[in-house]
Amino acid sequence: MRVSLDASDEPQLSAGAAGADRVRALATVALDAMAQTAAARTGPIPAGGLPAVAAALDGIELLPHQGVGEAAALDELTRILTAGSVDPAHPWCAAHLHGPTLAVAAAADLVGSVLNPSMDSWDQAPVASALERELTATLARLCFPERDQPDAVVTSGGTESNLLGLLLAREHGRTRLVCGRNAHHSVARAAWLLGLPAPRLIDTDAGRMRADLLDPTGDEVVVATAGTTDTGAVDPLPEIAAAARRAGAWLHVDAAYGGAALFSDRLAPRLAGLEHADSVAVDLHKFGWQPIAAGILATRNPITALDVRADYLNAGDDTEAGIPDLLGRSIRTSRRPDCLKIAVTLRALGRRGLAMLVERCCALAQEVAREARRHPGLHLWGEPTLSTVLVRPVRGDVAAVRRRLLEDGTAVVGRATIDGQVWLKLTLLNPRATIDDYRGLLDLVASTT
Numbered sequence: 403m404r405v406s407l408d409a410s411d412e413p414q415l416s417a418g419a420a421g422a423d424r425v426r427a428l429a430t431v432a433l434d435a436m437a438q439t440a441a442a443r444t445g446p447i448p449a450g451g452l453p454a455v456a457a458a459l460d461g462i463e464l465l466p467h468q469g470v471g472e473a474a475a476l477d478e479l480t481r482i483l484t485a486g487s488v489d490p491a492h493p494w495c496a497a498h499l500h501g502p503t504l505a506v507a508a509a510a511d512l513v514g515s516v517l518n519p520s521m522d523s524w525d526q527a528p529v530a531s532a533l534e535r536e537l538t539a540t541l542a543r544l545c546f547p548e549r550d551q552p553d554a555v556v557t558s559g560g561t562e563s564n565l566l567g568l569l570l571a572r573e574h575g576r577t578r579l580v581c582g583r584n585a586h587h588s589v590a591r592a593a594w595l596l597g598l599p600a601p602r603l604i605d606t607d608a609g610r611m612r613a614d615l616l617d618p619t620g621d622e623v624v625v626a627t628a629g630t631t632d633t634g635a636v637d638p639l640p641e642i643a644a645a646a647r648r649a650g651a652w653l654h655v656d657a658a659y660g661g662a663a664l665f666s667d668r669l670a671p672r673l674a675g676l677e678h679a680d681s682v683a684v685d686l687h688k689f690g691w692q693p694i695a696a697g698i699l700a701t702r703n704p705i706t707a708l709d710v711r712a713d714y715l716n717a718g719d720d721t722e723a724g725i726p727d728l729l730g731r732s733i734r735t736s737r738r739p740d741c742l743k744i745a746v747t748l749r750a751l752g753r754r755g756l757a758m759l760v761e762r763c764c765a766l767a768q769e770v771a772r773e774a775r776r777h778p779g780l781h782l783w784g785e786p787t788l789s790t791v792l793v794r795p796v797r798g799d800v801a802a803v804r805r806r807l808l809e810d811g812t813a814v815v816g817r818a819t820i821d822g823q824v825w826l827k828l829t830l831l832n833p834r835a836t837i838d839d840y841r842g843l844l845d846l847v848a849s850t851t
């Protein structure tokens with residue numbers, strides 16, 4: 403059905419059949435604007451750096467007295483966003499754990515925006531809360547296949563998952579942290595937020611925590627990383643788990659990046675030992691092709707420490723009458739149904755489909771590393787464990803090379819400082835990219851001054 407989108411129209415709601423027509427018409431405006439603008443783009447990031455990008459918003463008054471109308475505003479800002487964003491699907495956009503999204507997940511996210519269930523009480527999310535339960539149970543079993551009652555909650559990402567993991571540890575009497583120097587900054591920040599002392603830091607070797615230096619105590623929570631931000635390395639989980647178990651310490655594994663390897667029978671052994679953790683963070687918006695946010699905190703035992711009473715959401719008599727109590731599933735109150743896009747993706751692709759995508763990215767990283775090793779103008783940091791490759795040009799200022807590529811709009815590569823030396827980081831998350839996409843980038847990195 404054709405729906406008129408006059409500027410004078412009353413704003414329409416998105417619900418119901420009429421709402422669906424309206425959303426479809428507006429989505430067409432947005433999709434057309436994205437497609438047309440994207441076709442005119444030449445690189446993974448606009449050239450010209452900050453001033454050029456910020457200038458795109460010149461003259462756009464965000465709260466005019468008289469609105470410009472839905473279609474006009476959507477078209478205008480979609481074009482600006484499309485032109486001025488990085489394109490995480492471009493193979494040369496490889497700086498961060500920030501990947502392209504699957505079309506099916508993006509479409510599912512639209513459903514969530516229209517239906518708008520809020521995950522803090524059953525009467526706002528009757529079936530979505532049941533779906534979330536199924537999803538978290540499924541992902542909990544992926545992390546803890548041998549456990550009877552593993553649990554999981556949906557989070558906004560690794561930062562919240564790490565905070566929650568450490569909160570659970572604290573509630574179980576572990577009040578001091580120990581982690582590798584390679585741990586994500588959100589771990590130390592979580593300690594600060596929770597009023598715990600700054601973490602005891604363990605040295606690393608080849609990007610991995612040295613388990614022989616760990617020597618934990620029973621009041622500590624050990625944080626290991628499965629897929630570090632800088633190198634994608636996986637800490638020696640079996641040794642760390644054994645040391646934690648001997649001491650009676652809590653073990654939290656930050657698998658925000660590496661957790662996706664669990665979908666693959668071939669790659670899962672790289673995370674061996676993770677199943678001994680007490681809590682595990684996994685982010686499907688990093689390696690899992692989900693729109694942000696799609697975080698999970700999985701635990702080996704049921705989560706009860708977050709339980710809280712708020713009469714308007716989970717009155718005791720309602721709970722006794724059988725109405726599910728959702729407040730203990732998060733530290734947030736209102737919450738988007740992020741479970742929906744993840745559930746649709748898992749069901750659509752299945753474990754095999756997801757494994758294939760993860761395996762492709764990891765195989766690509768091996769190929770890129772092989773090319774880099776052979777390249778006379780490059781040093782390779784080491785073998786990739788997951789899908790991160792670190793290189794540095796033999797000549798030239800590494801950080802300046804990165805900024806030059808950014809400024810020119812040619813490539814978005816990351817940086818990692820290891821043992822005092824700066825490396826360029828390629829985090830390969832595009833399962834459709836091939837080695838042919840990267841030969842030119844390696845040459846460019848080697849020759850840029």
Ligand SMILES: Cc1ncc(COP(=O)(O)O)c(C=O)c1O
Binds near residue numbers: 559560588627629685
């Ligand atoms: C290993 C690791 N843990 C946690 C995080 C934080 O994740 P988020 O940005 O989703 O909060 C990151 C972010 O890159 C990460 O690399």
